[in-house]
Amino acid sequence: MNFPRVISNARHIALLFTGDRGRSVSPSFEYYQNRSLRGFTSAANPHRVATRNSTVRQVPLYQFLTSRSSSFKAMCKPNSVLVYTGGNDSLYSDIRHRLSFLLPPDEITVFNVSIQALKKQPWAEKSTVCVILASTNDLDDEAWEKIQAYFNQNGKIIFVCQNKLLASITGCDSSKANASILRFAFGSQNNKLKDTNKEFVKFLEKNMKKLPKSTAINETFRSKDVSVGANFTVVLKKEPDAPLFLYMQNNGSLHASALFSDATTQQLIAPNSNLLKDSLRSVGVNVCDTTMPPLTKGILIAEYDSIIESIAGLRLGEEIGLQPRILLRKSDVVEELGLPEATEKLLPIEVVNRDSDAGTSKNFDFNLYFEQIHSKIGQVVLLVDVATTTMDIIESVNAGIPSLESVVVIANRQISGRGRGGNEFLCPRGMAMFNFSFSISKKSRIAKHLPILQHIFCVALVEAARNLSGYPEFPLHIKWPNDLYCERSHKVGGMLLQCSTRDDSFRVSIGCGMNVSNDKPTMCLNDMLPKEAETRITKEQLIAETINKFTYYMKDYEDNGPETFKKKYHEYWLHSQQEVLLSDFNERVTIRGIDDDGYLQVRSKSNPDKIFSIGDDGNTFDMMKGLIRHKY
Missing domain, CATH: 3.40.50 (Rossmann fold)
Structure with a gap:
């Protein structure tokens, strides 16, 4: 096992890695690109900044985490x-x-x-x-x-x-x-x-x-x-x-x-x-008679109806993709022919208009989401109330409709959620569970540093949650490489990045599960707000704002290089100057930060001149025990 990686060496890693509705004219790609950047400047959107500033206040750390009942003690992890x-x-x-x-x-x-x-x-x-x-x-x-x-x-x-x-x-x-x-x-x-x-x-x-x-x-x-x-x-x-x-x-x-x-x-x-x-x-395990909820159909909807109409290669009425296979029918055909039952092998999808009754869901507010989104990624939503896993669905969509790069797959509940290493990931209602994918040219700057994408996403998620909470010191932090924690104690979310290659580009898929308003299995973002907080974080806004921020920071990394981004990342993470043990080598090191690829850059305690980087492929960071070890 090649555990430490000298920072001068090249690295190659295999990553598993209510407004106006029914609008008929789709803006250009440049419109979305510009709007994505304008959304982060006060000149472009003074109302947005004023709204946030009106709720921003400094709150001592001990006043956070008070919204739960005092008799309830959340588990640190499931x-x-x-x-x-x-x-x-x-x-x-x-x-x-x-x-x-x-x-x-x-x-x-x-x-x-x-x-x-x-x-x-x-x-x-x-x-x-x-x-x-x-x-x-x-x-x-x-x-x-x-x-x-x-x-x-x-x-x-x-x-x-x-x-x-x-x-x-x-x-x-x-x-x-x-x-x-x-x-x-x-x-x-x-x-x-x-x-x-x-x-x-x-x-x-x-x-x-x-x-x-x-x-x-x-x-x-x-x-x-x-x-x-x-x-x-x-x-x-x-x-x-x-x-x-x-x-x-x-x-x-x-x-x-x-x-x-x-x-x-x-x-x-x-x-x-x-x-x-x-x-x-x-032996004292809590048992109960559990019935798994049935899988449900999907709803495909866009911010503008014309976006779906202009998708090249959209095949209606036939099974396409991988597993689950997907079957798309427009609402008028569904009224006539209906849709088959959803199974692990087949996901039937109804293609709906923004202004139709079919384009509503009691468990997801499309208007709230589309009002928040400013990125080209995410302008199309595939919502599945009960899904196997959004990871499999986005892969099937990519295979069946390669031109549909703007879609985000969202589930209200997953029954087969997966985390890093294929581990189970609990996915109850109240979580923000979503996947999206995009292509990156192999000639781009970021293509030479693909592992950094998971860290860009984590920064985007933390910043989105802080902005929506109205509290700059909102206690959400990054645990390297891909977990989100309340302070150093409770895990509240995680992400997974997968990457494949095609011709002259990389196809990247990012999945996320984040506790927003669910009280199990640990704690959620709204538990982390002070009792006097005037607003609550919604999964619709969190998903949209995270994608906004991700698009912004990805472009910033491409245009300006890694230094500005790394500074922001180190502001949000938990590990600056932390001393840890590399258990497989019995060597103590001090964490200096991340390098341009997102690997941990460390300095040996026994030999201060020895600086090297540690990849996350095959390694796991036990933050509580202060050690990094190989993951079996």
Whole structure:
């Protein structure tokens, strides 16, 4: 792994990276370009500046974050359930599908954790509410030590891997082998746990003899080796016509800390079974009966009706694009033929006029949005009330209608939101969730520094939120490389940038999820306003103003170079002069800023003459622990 990057070297990175309505004449491209710049000058729009200045006031930091009830404490980041399947993606998919009907959809994320992440990443955090081990493949002593440490910190573990655990109790001739269950909970401390092993073997021998004669069992074993860390209680339980369960509980805990079963994985996750639900509840995970909302059709609308009419290659009435395929029909055809149901494979879209009833939505104010937008990007909106993910939709639109570069895809809710590294991203109603794409000539200045685009977007988002809030010191900041935080504590948003190449240009797609008015899973922008704030931030205005600012700063970088922009970025970020540890090299460094590409520029503490840059491809910045490490 090439972790540090010398700043003189060239870098190449693969980025995943109510007004007048129904207007019929579309302004020229130059009009939008000029209006985008005029929107940021007082001479061009004195009313806009006067309006903002009238609400701008200096507020001490401690007065922010007071709009929530004093009894409510927001989580710093969403709770999570980790699932280990030993690399079996099909098994993970089955477990994840079952969990989608059991976990609160706006509160808990689910991660498919690899063996490398299980051993190397600091996953045993307060936000990890449970670990589901669905396989013991590749779990060596190093992995078991991490699992043991998590258990000893009152971590919750559910074993749904029948093959090597309780199945051995009912199917193994050697009762001594049954004590291996302690190793699964406590690693390779066989000598220290010698006495406990003997007592546990006797406990199992005694109770397993009862099973053939009894349809039910409920017995408890309490450890005696407290001095070596074996401070736990074991409950062996079987109901009539039900699998055998073993609950292992840290003494003093209100819930089971580990749960074993001789049920098969498929028994536990069967749709008509309550076994997994009861197992989650037994270890203290908040479960509920969850119904996923159905996917909905899309609405394609433009600031001016003639914009859509002039789109080259707009194919109506046929399925185009990638997945989901998109099917566009104008409103008059929809009245006659209707639209098919939305699925994960097909997104039906109604093309509507600004002044029509079809061009309204109770969950998104198009007028408010179009009044705020000043950029050519964003003059066309594809709104989907419930979508899979806007990332997939924008890719499908790009493939099916390459000429439609001014569209922004917006969802009121996503059921398959993705973040960096393919991780799940919770997307409840109240968030601003949007994607847009554009092309950049390979001859341009910014094309030589593509990674900087994600930082330009973060600056645009912070500045948009501050302007709309009316408070210059609004406590929204950038955590490198692509997260947005309230101060240094609560994550409130993130962005993702993808890039592909075509002929003489790059195609860039930017996606964003930002908590605006949702009270879960952490906190939102409106929670960050003082109680006396006269205005509230809306997702319509935030999306439009962010695109405005992004267009402005991208042009400024192209015309004037990086220095002015970097100064603005450093004003908004959290890391100036922060000392961190490069964990893979055990080297302490001081952060100096970002370089022209947006990589972290750092100075070695042991060798002050050594200055180098760190890319974000494959690395993650644990701000709370002050370290940068490889992300598995």
